Amino acid sequence: EAGVAQSPRYKIIEKRQSVAFWCNPISGHATLYWYQQILGQGPKLLIQFQNNGVVDDSQLPKDRFSAERLKGVDSTLKIQPAKLEDSAVYLCASSLDGIEQYFGPGTRLTVT
Template sequence: EAGVAQSPRYKIIEKRQSVAFWCNPISGHATLYWYQQILGQGPKLLIQFQNNGVVDDSQLPKDRFSAERLKGVDSTLKIQPAKLEDSAVYLCASNVHTDTQYFGPGTRLTVL
């Protein structure tokens, strides 16, 4: 079974630029999560999708972050414009109706 795929693995941008991350969950997984993990901290949930609907986006900074999952499969997370404090690893995870979440390798973003 293929795991959760994410791209790119690394991204370096200047502040005020835009960036997008892509995630392809495990086939058949209806629920998809985006997390932000700042160095030295645990992952923080940004947004949770159930199929193509948003379940929870209470911690998503909506003035600069957006996410979509149009066909209920893969998803993109965008930051526009980026700030220095957005430097972090962005993790995507998915699951079915089980409690276990399956994580991708993450995208390491550096904002200069």
């Protein structure tokens, strides 16, 4: 079974620029998560989708971050404009049962 796919793997941008990340979950997994992992910290949930609906975005900085999951499959996470403190690894995960989550390799974002 194919795992969670993410792209790009690495991205370097200047502050105030915009960036988008893409995630393709495991086939059939209804729940999709985006996490932010800052160096030296555990992953922090940004947004959770159930199919194409948002069930939790309480930790998403909505003034600059947005996410969508059209058709309940792939998802994109966008940052516009980026700040220095957005430098982190952005992890996508999916789940079939809402309990066990499978993570993608992540996108390492560096904002200069």
